[in-house]
Amino acid sequence: MNKIFFAALICACPLLARAGVKAGFAERDITPELGMEVPGGYGKAFAKKIHDPCKVRACVFDDGQHRVAMVGLDALGEPRALVLEARAKIAERCGIQPDSVLINSSHSHSSGPLVMIQPGDFDQASELVKDLAYNKSSNANPAYIARVRDAIVDAVVAANDARAEGTLSFGVGHEPTVAFNRRIRMKNGLSYSHPGKGNPDNVDFAGPVDPEVGVIGYWSPEGKLLGCVVNFACHGTASGPWVSANWIYYMEKAIQGFYGTDAKVVFLQGACGDVTQVNNLDPHANPDGDAWSQLVGGRVGAEAVKVLVGMSQTRIADVPVAALQKTWQITRRVPAPERVKAALELAPKDPKTAGPDWVWAKETVLLDAMIAKSPKVEVEVQAIQVGPVVCISDPAEYFCQYGLELKKGSGFPMTFPCELANGDVGYVPTLESFGPHGGGYETRLSSYSNLDITAGDQFRDAGLELAHKLKPAPLPEVPMAPPFKGSGWLYGNQPPQLK
Template structure:
């Protein structure tokens, strides 16, 4: 039986115009300068039986309504069913806003542009399709991933702005480094990648995956693809690849992981995007160390497993809503400051807005089966612990892309919600029930092993 495998990749610029609202902070910023362009990068795989598409977008978050709209256009134009399309955000915090997050509204003009640009990237990738081969690889790069949740000295108290009680841990303890005991969790150090070349030897794409939240060494008002873009650019340069090559970096399970070293021992170069450039370049170097020894597959089987999962939400009580009304009636949102009073007001607003949500969330979970390897897709910000548990015992190449197909916000393990910290504070981007992480993890594993059970 023949299995002619083809692949193509393409990149379409998605850089917003000056003045566009930027996601990634508690309050609104507007685009003042473009440091480096943003892109939607598409990778398509095709054989005799199936066609899969992966699109990585330089943006903070994208919700299901926007992405379902985009997938419907892709199906209408190119015939690829929505369940066979994976679209994810890199989570750069220096990009145009297409979803409301905290006090930052979506920029509707930019939001209207994005589905067409993503669709255009898929179309261009299909136009580049040619006979190809692929290979999975991975290497541990522990030096750039650090848990951002910390055990603190008893003398430190972090008040949860939702419950009014003290959390047992602190996320990003800026200014109180002397009260840190130790980081709470272990990061996932694995840099995974999928490499694709034509049968003619020409490079098509490399799709990387690393569980690092973002780097963020830019000034407010700046547009940048962060280290995700720097990695992609460095790959192309170091490979000496042609103009058609598309480097891509996806976000792994990094909800509790960043690059900020609160011990003060790790030194990075200073200057705008210097740290992003260093990390992106060195991650590219790590990938290139393994390229020569890859095992190439010229006829991989292709399949997508897709499921919609129902997850209950942690909703505010009537008493909490009444308290929120009292707090909001005192005003002050226009001059919000990042202090205890400011958090209380911001999260009071969040309770009122969350109360309008359905009590259950419908969440997409997906696995792409690509030859001997698999790629999982989860619709929010999952902790490193989740990714590590999913990979336990797997005897084939695998990585998880987060912020894919939707954004349900942070989905911490149950014991992390009990400890508190920013990621757990109930709001529109952190509201799923305490058992949701386990629910997602089990469903993803079920889909991972689906081909063995049918």
């Protein structure tokens, strides 16, 4: 059953005047311990080195009538159960309602064990399935999940306590040189993910990118940047083989290098399910891991700084804040019986000698067991408004095309698509990618990605439905100069002087 929750109604009563927005920012450390699993693949990998800290970054906006919280995690994704528990604790400790809290993951592939196989997911299954799930797949760590949940709660409560008067500013920059669609249209008419540089069958990109860098700035009465929210769409896969916030670390360094380390940075990942830092059509060699991370993060951060420094004349103190939420269930795609039968024959074999199809056999067996337990998945789409900005969330690695459609149809001056928010259901491609010219890694059935092929359209339509129930505030404009009087600068209206 569909449920729409109205967490806030803008201008619900014309007699209630807002006193101006207050905002607060806070962060907490969630760097995983050495030896913990590092998610992001279909097998096990372990943290052997720490490059930089992983964080919870939180902000709270309060217009005097309503409060909303937005949380950015340095994480691959976040399990739905963690979101529900954190929201309940936040409501208990500081009163921000659960449906007014957005929790978004940066999709850092170099972060801690929050997602993939969850504790107890396959306890009811056969011994084969339990072995494949717990011993041969990437697993979340229950102690780490609890630690991140508590850090989210602490960060939001601290941001709420830090609320102070100030002004807000809003702007969009463009960084078109660091993110590329990883799906390539091939000569055979299909689309492949990462077919490789120099592949003679490469034709063109199979999907778009979104170069916009969306920024919300919050300033003290003295004009100091207290914090900002940045939205950009690119996979967090630019880092080396170590624990890291990925390129988001260097984005933060670029912003704080200009404004100081007291300026907190909350990153909200855009719709980048098919967008990474890899340009498969560029014949040049890729940078190494850390240089690549610096390139992406440094350029996105520099663009955010450019936007922020251009905001001095458009800062305002009074904007509406609101939140809406919709939850429902989507059915999982069911693998064909013959595929399950073949997978059950291949999966028990040694993965070192079974060939590359072993991974997909393992995933098919796990998905078959998952469907037996839960054939449907609860999903949530949320719309958080801060003045002229609407953040529209989805719980997926969402294809970029959908993010562009949200921006086009929201009716807001600025739209921040926020993927991998309030849950993680894996890849959600466009309908076209399942058609005759589709294909690629993201369309494969697995225990991670398996929703009905209409899920992407459902998320988009729900997001636009919520956005249209909100009333956009206009973008503040640079004030006009006073009417011209006199003759201009007296020292400047002089004829040429030759001698």
